[in-house]
């Protein structure tokens with residue numbers, strides 16, 4: 001099944017009315033903070049399930065109404081018994097206990113609706129991938145050790161749900177069940193894994209998982225999708241709309257397929273590209289900023305000499321494909337053949353996300369035969385990234401994380417390659433600034449420097465040294481968030497479905513810049529402009545931009561929305577391209593590090609000279625460095641102008657981020673409100 005557009009649809013329009021869930025389940029971590037029925041935050045005195053046979057409940061409700069609505073399902077689906085048999089989460093990886101509880105609730109829904117279980121490959125119209133996921137069907141060429149493990153966990157999980165259902169029915173729970181006795185549970189669990197979606201609150205926090213009506217569940221994946229989705233409650237969904245899409249195979253409207261949860265977050269689909277009549281509507285099931293794949297060879301006795309000569313018998317080794325393709329394979333068991341994945345030569349975005357600069361081979365990136373070595377190198381870099389992120393998240397050590405990431409980005413790394421005549425060849429390589437590991441490093445650095453700033457101010461905000469250090473951290477955080485937004489924007493120009501992460505990145509850049517503008521340390525600079533003097537009027541004084549006016553009237557008239565989108569984007573880019581060089585030297589001026597090598601975070605043309613001749617890598621960076629340092633000094637002389645420019649830049653980023661957010665999530669999205677809120681304080 002697939003879903004197609006019933007009419008021509010411009011960018012940034014809702015495609016469906018709010019689609020209700022068939023079933024929902026909170027994650028274990030949110031059971032005591034959110035209502036198990038409607039997913040809203042719990043009040044201070046939450047409600048327990050009604051008809052309470054036990055005082056020790058694992059779930060709570062926000063109101064008596066939610067409790068009376070959901071409690072019968074909680075007990076009759078045997079979710080209650082499952083909690084008592086398995087109070088701790090069974091697995092940390094797929095399928096999780098949340099998936100198991102969701103499948104129990106779904107079985108009950110299906111039974112109540114008299115849905116047939118005669119075909120375990122499709123239940124209630126939804127594909128289960130039952131044979132593929134439980135390894136009953138011959139697998140394709142991907143041969144991941146993990147596959148057997150996932151399949152084993154699915155069968156174990158299904159057995160656990162079957163035991164809970166036996167407990168509910170008063171049957172013996174200590175008998176050994178045959179596979180046939182939990183086949184329905186296994187198939188519905190596979191259905192959950194194939195069709196469920198993470199349900200987020202308005203701040204983007206994952207609350208649980210849900211399976212939605214066919215109108216949503218029939219939508220296939222693409223790595224270059226034309227639609228996105230948002231969650232809303234029954235109260236904030238906006239006006240009712242007809243379905244503008246329909247399942248293609250049956251030709252029937254999706255409108256007839258009603259979800260049965262009376263409350264709980266609903267889903268609305270939205271176009272993020274212009275969609276032609278009858279064109280397939282596609283969403284992404286994975287992170288679009290991941291590269292396509294990395295093919296790793298992992299038979300340890302594999303001869304490097306054979307590889308060097310390219311004289312390889314494919315039966316001799318095992319492929320492990322990771323990243324987008326592998327994620328889709330391990331969760332959904334399909335190999336993506338979308339136009340981005342099939343592109344030959346590799347699409348520009350995928351080329352950048354995987355590119356490694358080999359510095360002493362006289363070529364910028366990996367030659368085609370170099371994949372094995374490139375992938376081995378990538379594994380090492382990804383391990384370094386994980387290690388640094390771990391310092392930040394697990395050990396609350398943002399300083400150490402920043403140091404490790406700066407080294408990861410700045411250093412030339414060494415790889416030793418065995419040549420056919422048995423010599424070790426040392427090769428130097430460096431991450432490309434648009435590599436996916438670089439992008440993740442920018443993201444982590446932006447928040448780790450922010451946390452370092454807050455830590456310093458919390459220590460003693462009156463101490464001059466702490467204030468100065470905190471200001472330096474704030475500048476670095478702003479610089480990395482601007483670099484992340486600029487780099488992603490560069491990729492977005494060739495892959496417009498990146499609009500979803502991009503809207504977030506521009507908003508974060510705007511927020512971080514605004515917090516830098518508000519630092520009290522400015523008042524101690526000579527000619528530092530006082531904060532009260534800076535207002536929206538300073539933004540409009542850039543003279544070129546109608547972004548502010550447009551934001552207020554975004555897409556409310558009948559103009560050509562596709563053209564308007566292009567026009568707003570071009571205006572925004574013109575403005576930020578103008579302003580950024582005026583502040584970049586200032587925000588990267590102190591402390592050195594990787595940022596010194598970034599000539600301009602928005603206009604990335606300087607990258608071309610790096611990739612066309614790597615021997616210029618160092619020199620180019622140095623000359624850019626000198627120029628920027630020079631302009632940095634000038635900027636310090638003119639704090640007043642610098643601060644106004646930073647303010648203008650922050651407002652532009654916030655407004656454009658909000659503009660993109662209305663395209664992806666509609667005019668009432670929480671992100672748009674957030675920006676309006678921030679700006680109303682600046683008015």
Ligand SMILES: C[S@@+](CC[C@H](N)C(=O)[O-])C[C@H]1O[C@@H](n2cnc3c(N)ncnc32)[C@H](O)[C@@H]1O
Pocket residue numbers: 001002125126127129194195217218219220221222331332333334335336337338
């Ligand atoms: C949520 S369902 C989508 C609807 C599904 N096509 C159906 O017939 O019900 C997800 C499943 O659809 C299939 N699928 C989705 N996107 C695909 C793609 N780009 N290529 C191949 N199969 C895809 C996979 O089997 C996947 O596990």
